Amino acid sequence: MTHYSTVIFDLDGTLLDTLEDLHLTLNHTLAALGMPTRTLAETRAFVGNGIRRLIERAVPAGTDEATVAKANAEFDTHYAVHCNDHTRPYPGVPELLARLRGRGVRLAVVSNKTQYAVDELVGIHFEGAFDAVVGVRPGVARKPARDMVDVAIAEMGGVACGPSVYVGDSEVDVATAAAAELPCLSVSWGFRTPEQLAETGAATICATADELERALDGTKGTKGDGFVWHPGTKGDGFVWHP
Structure with missing residues (x-):
């Protein structure tokens, strides 16, 4: 679960x-x-x-x-x-999303990209995978403000369905999660290095989709790709050990 x-x-x-x-x-x-x-x-x-x-x-x-x-x-x-000439999902991401949906987890995308581009790319690569897809919209403050997260949660029916978590790859995402009062899981395969993420206060840094899934499951992982499960420091999670 x-x-x-x-x-x-x-x-x-x-x-x-x-x-x-x-x-x-x-x-x-x-x-x-x-x-x-x-x-x-x-x-x-x-x-x-x-x-x-x-x-x-x-x-x-x-x-x-x-x-x-x-x-x-x-x-x-x-x-x-x-926008889609060279764009591709990261390894393991489509499979992770499918497994989460199979478990009944609500999924949303919140992006500082323009709404037209978010809709197009999500439709191409992840059709039917998300319950809410939120890009930049008039009158809604963009990340790191919490407003787009609030819109996504509202479009999914509110918070009554249980605990939520935010997943991102940058300092903007760490700040967004904090503003929305949500735990944050950071991934190191994107636009920031593990060191950059750690400097911005990321407590849980995952190197692969499998590590992210273990973090979402709340289970302790094993050493992999330079990241180890290290409880008790900066929040229990995968942290960088060069």
């Missing part, structure tokens, strides 16, 4: 490896506006707070708001066509 009856997932870097498509669209946008392009490593560091913030971080310092808005529109136009 899964310890949690509701699991709320981040999307980019947690369920789907979207980095290459984000990077290619970002560089298309920058080149279209005559701006210097960015490396894959820079793009990885910039993501997590939504497309607008990604663009604000990527454009040259001092870029005016009108140009940022133009870049945002160009990004959206290109990404709508190319």
Whole structure:
């Protein structure tokens, strides 16, 4: 039995490896506006707070708001066509979601991606897997505010069905879980390293889908991929031991 009856997932870097498509669209946008392009490593560091913030971080310092808005529109136009060119689920994720659904666990996605992109990618890769799919919407504060989590829980019928947990891959997700007053399980296969996650206060860091499933089950795991179950430090969980 899964310890949690509701699991709320981040999307980019947690369920789907979207980095290459984000990077290619970002560089298309920058080149279209005559701006210097960015490396894959820079793009990885910039993501997590939504497309607008990604663009604000990527454009040259001092870029005016009108140009940022133009870049945002160009990004959206290109990404709508190319959001799934290279995007794929992380290993073991589809199978994990299927097992959780088979146990009757409520599942949701909460993403700082624009709603159209969240809907499209979830529909392509995880059709029918989620009870709520929440992207950026007018009037709803984006993560790390708790508002999108609250919307997801409301769309699933509220909190009456039991304990909830938040799963993500970045410092934004750690902060979102804290704001929503939920436990957080962090994954290290996404856009942040284990060390970066630990520095932001992640207490449970899972290296594989199997480790994440054990953490969701509330059972102690075994050594794997540099992570060991280490009870009693920063919260019982998988922690990094280089």
